Amino acid sequence: IFLMTGQETYALILVAICIWREARGESMEAKRGVGWTIRNRVLAAGWFGKGWVDVILKPWQFSSFNAKDPNAVKLPHEISQGWEECLLVAHEVIAGAGTDPTGGATHYFDNSMNGNPPAWAVGQTPTVEIGAFNFYKIA
DSSP states (O other), X not given: OXXXXXXXXXXXXXXXXXXXXXXXXXXXXXXXXXXXXXXXXHHHOGGGOSHHHHHHHSTTSSGGGSTTSGGGGOOOOTTSXXXXXXXXXXXXXXXXXXXXXXXXXXXXXEGGGTTSOOGGGTTOXXXXXXXXXXXXXXX
């Protein structure tokens, strides 16, 4: 039996919620892309924060945690679309299992913003596009 501490469990659930809020209607590969972007920020540390919880909850980093974002108040339940997939992906990325499909991306945005991309994306080339997301590796 694998036992996790309360802190590890909290991080796992928070990563899964972030993936669910950001990519619940997307493919497993897109969910993995969001998860690996979180992981890449955790590994980069520095400006992004220290650890899973700090990186996810840092203001203005993941839109689904911004106060005025409609997803900020949404929480999955046991039959929510994609929740089990998001939990699986959260386990994978925390364990470092599999291969990063984003090419080391630390940022992404939904392609519905292609006509008006975030300022940080202007002049940047995506590492990959997966589903509805454009992924970027920004140092």
